Amino acid sequence: MPAADETRLDLDGDVVALLRQLIDIESVSGDEGPIADAVEGALRALPGLEVIRDGDCVVAVSPGPTDRRVIIAGHLDTVPVAGNLPSRSVGTGAEEQIFGRGSADMKGGVAVQLSVAAALAHAGRQARPVTWIFYDNEEVEAARNGLGRLARNRPDLLAGEFAVLCEPSNARVEGGCQGTLRVDIRLAGRAAHSARPWVGSNAIHAAAPVLDRLARYRAREPEVDGLTYREGLSAVGIRGGIAGNVIPDECVVTVNYRFAPDRDLAAAEAHVREVFDGFDVTRTDGSPGARPGLDRPVAAEFLAAVGGEPGPKFGWTDVSRFSALGVPAVNYGPGDPLLAHTDDEHTPAAQVRACREALLRWLAG
Amino acid sequence: MPAADETRLDLDGDVVALLRQLIDIESVSGDEGPIADAVEGALRALPGLEVIRDGDCVVAVSPGPTDRRVIIAGHLDTVPVAGNLPSRSVGTGAEEQIFGRGSADMKGGVAVQLSVAAALAHAGRQARPVTWIFYDNEEVEAARNGLGRLARNRPDLLAGEFAVLCEPSNARVEGGCQGTLRVDIRLAGRAAHSARPWVGSNAIHAAAPVLDRLARYRAREPEVDGLTYREGLSAVGIRGGIAGNVIPDECVVTVNYRFAPDRDLAAAEAHVREVFDGFDVTRTDGSPGARPGLDRPVAAEFLAAVGGEPGPKFGWTDVSRFSALGVPAVNYGPGDPLLAHTDDEHTPAAQVRACREALLRWLAG
Numbered sequence: 056m057p058a059a060d061e062t063r064l065d066l067d068g069d070v071v072a073l074l075r076q077l078i079d080i081e082s083v084s085g086d087e088g089p090i091a092d093a094v095e096g097a098l099r100a101l102p103g104l105e106v107i108r109d110g111d112c113v114v115a116v117s118p119g120p121t122d123r124r125v126i127i128a129g130h131l132d133t134v135p136v137a138g139n140l141p142s143r144s145v146g147t148g149a150e151e152q153i154f155g156r157g158s159a160d161m162k163g164g165v166a167v168q169l170s171v172a173a174a175l176a177h178a179g180r181q182a183r184p185v186t187w188i189f190y191d192n193e194e195v196e197a198a199r200n201g202l203g204r205l206a207r208n209r210p211d212l213l214a215g216e217f218a219v220l221c222e223p224s225n226a227r228v229e230g231g232c233q234g235t236l237r238v239d240i241r242l243a244g245r246a247a248h249s250a251r252p253w254v255g256s257n258a259i260h261a262a263a264p265v266l267d268r269l270a271r272y273r274a275r276e277p278e279v280d281g282l283t284y285r286e287g288l289s290a291v292g293i294r295g296g297i298a299g300n301v302i303p304d305e306c307v308v309t310v311n312y313r314f315a316p317d318r319d320l321a322a323a324e325a326h327v328r329e330v331f332d333g334f335d336v337t338r339t340d341g342s343p344g345a346r347p348g349l350d351r352p353v354a355a356e357f358l359a360a361v362g363g364e365p366g367p368k369f370g371w372t373d374v375s376r377f378s379a380l381g382v383p384a385v386n387y388g389p390g391d392p393l394l395a396h397t398d399d400e401h402t403p404a405a406q407v408r409a410c411r412e413a414l415l416r417w418l419a420g
Numbered sequence: 421m422p423a424a425d426e427t428r429l430d431l432d433g434d435v436v437a438l439l440r441q442l443i444d445i446e447s448v449s450g451d452e453g454p455i456a457d458a459v460e461g462a463l464r465a466l467p468g469l470e471v472i473r474d475g476d477c478v479v480a481v482s483p484g485p486t487d488r489r490v491i492i493a494g495h496l497d498t499v500p501v502a503g504n505l506p507s508r509s510v511g512t513g514a515e516e517q518i519f520g521r522g523s524a525d526m527k528g529g530v531a532v533q534l535s536v537a538a539a540l541a542h543a544g545r546q547a548r549p550v551t552w553i554f555y556d557n558e559e560v561e562a563a564r565n566g567l568g569r570l571a572r573n574r575p576d577l578l579a580g581e582f583a584v585l586c587e588p589s590n591a592r593v594e595g596g597c598q599g600t601l602r603v604d605i606r607l608a609g610r611a612a613h614s615a616r617p618w619v620g621s622n623a624i625h626a627a628a629p630v631l632d633r634l635a636r637y638r639a640r641e642p643e644v645d646g647l648t649y650r651e652g653l654s655a656v657g658i659r660g661g662i663a664g665n666v667i668p669d670e671c672v673v674t675v676n677y678r679f680a681p682d683r684d685l686a687a688a689e690a691h692v693r694e695v696f697d698g699f700d701v702t703r704t705d706g707s708p709g710a711r712p713g714l715d716r717p718v719a720a721e722f723l724a725a726v727g728g729e730p731g732p733k734f735g736w737t738d739v740s741r742f743s744a745l746g747v748p749a750v751n752y753g754p755g756d757p758l759l760a761h762t763d764d765e766h767t768p769a770a771q772v773r774a775c776r777e778a779l780l781r782w783l784a785g
Contacts, residue, residue, distance in 0.1 A: 252652035259655035266628035287617035290624035296657030
């Protein structure tokens with residue numbers, strides 16, 4: 056196969072070939088310029104779309120009112136390449152798998168977006184106005200997130216009745232997302248030589264009840280808008296001790312709470328403080344979840360078009376940014392989220408085609 | 421005060437002035453050459469002593485049979501200097517304190533050794549034959565220890581009826597020493613994304629019962645040869661977790677057991693394995709303790725000469741090297757062991773003089 060042409064994406068051909076073109080444009084977070092240029096150029100060539108560029112974020116808007124508008128979004132960046140470029144196709148027909156960095160997370164979804172945008176533009180008619188968003192820096196710290204920047208700079212571009220984020224979900228609708236909160240639990244002691252431990256106070260020993268509460272914790276499995284979520288309260292780090300002969304005067308346990316979207320960030324923090332009542336708890340990080348919003352008519356219409364049984368999204372995703380703006384949002388895209396970031400990341404060609412057909416069925420009207 | 425003359429130590433003058441000369445010869449572990457040269461030169465100038473040099477270890481032997489011989493040992497090295505050189509004298513008379521790196525650990529003891537060796541040599545008679553040992557690399561890893569090297573190369577030089585190590589003990593006899601054993605307790609888990617903790621198994625949570633056993637542990641306080649020791653079982657380190665969104669697949673707790681000298685290393689390890697029965701325990705480090713041996717007639721004679729009530733030594737010291745060779749040994753020297761390695765390390769001049777008088781009283785006969 057010839058090297059991908061980085062400046063001319065073919066939106067009108069096979070969506071799987073388009074996926075391979077996208078994979079072959081390396082786009083690790085912070086270096087999305089070339090892929091954003093290619094996406095912008097391809098969208099500007101389509102009729103009937105207003106194209107806006109904001110940094111390495113590209114937005115294409117089809118005309119129509121906000122109250123029936125849907126937003127379909129995906130990120131252009133990937134985690135660092137690990138010897139997994141260029142793309143490879145393995146197997147044929149229904150078994151074909153596309154390998155390469157970004158294949159699952161989430162250039163499969165981006166290929167579906169671009170292919171559907173082109174098909175609708177050429178058709179010259181569509182059931183709903185669509186805002187297509189392609190953004191940068193999803194795989195790095197939240198402060199750099201391109202969708203977050205757009206929400207601050209141009210909230211009008213995120214306005215609509217419903218949003219779909221094309222993150223990998225095995226081509227199944229996953230509603231909303233769980234929130235995430237991180238806290239540090241700090242145990243204090245008094246340093247001493249370990250030959251005379253009674254002179255000091257051992258901060259690691261003081262962590263025993265903290266670990267005990269974690270080990271005994273029973274996570275909630277609440278139903279929210281018809282989907283059953285599953286929470287988790289986990290130690291993700293523990294650190295204590297400075298030398299093999301010193302009683303440690305500090306031990307820090309880092310805990311991550313993943314919470315269902317019936318709790319907001321404040322309620323999540325209150326819960327964690329209640330679990331660790333009596334201990335020194337400091338919140339270090341937090342992002343709210345998003346309700347699935349599947350009770351809305353627009354969601355029912357979407358579900359009917361794409362088919363299948365919706366499930367909950369356990370991991371945090373950018374759908375919560377739409378939720379924060381009052382727009383219900385779901386995750387729907389090709390690829391297995393469990394393969395995201397792995398070196399042998401890959402996505403079934405059939406899922407890419409199925410997602411394209413489903414979105415087109417819904418939006419062609 | 422003029423700069424110390426690094427080549428001519430005055431063994432015949434005031435023992436406190438000698439201490440200051442010794443402090444002012446910087447001798448961080450690995451750089452004991454100049455101080456060993458100075459000690460060797462001063463000892464060779466004394467009558468009636470055979471002087472042996474082994475690396476930066478200096479040994480001076482007075483003639484006499486092994487069965488009545490006493491070994492009096494001290495190390496020449498210090499931990500790194502921390503702006504605490506040259507030496508300073510603060511206060512006067514009974515209140516005088518000598519400050520500077522090595523003042524407490526343990527050039528006070530070395531000054532006492534040299535001063536007493538000189539006084540006995542000039543007197544031309546002594547109650548017992550003495551082997552004086554001045555050695556290198558006590559403050560670093562055991563493999564470099566000069567006394568250990570001597571025990572391997574020239575065990576005959578460590579033979580005798582009784583040994584005194586002039587480590588700081590507040591001029592009080594401290595019998596034997598406790599042993600030390602370190603183990604790693606390794607908890608295994610299964611990594612997973614923290615949004616789906618039920619897919620994995622949390623190794624930090626698995627450490628809860630380990631910390632619980634440590635927190636509930638009641639240390640023994642056994643009486644050995646008339647002295648009451650006090651053990652300790654302490655976590656000195658804990659490590660687990662690789663990222664804020666990953667269920668950790670490993671957590672390691674490092675535990676230090678300080679044990680009384682009625683247990684040998686094997687019994688100590690068996691005890692720790694019993695406490696942590698059911699867990700993956702790996703021994704990483706261990707040194708046996710030393711029985712005080714205060715029940716021997718030679719010890720009674722020594723105690724009578726130096727006076728005071730003997731106590732147990734909690735920290736591990738090189739007395740265990742003598743114990744391993746079958747020579748009972750005690751710690752006895754000026755300075756507070758709790759000040760060892762501190763930046764404002766210091767030792768009372770009165771203790772230095774008292775130790776000199778006591779050793780001389782015992783050995784002059």
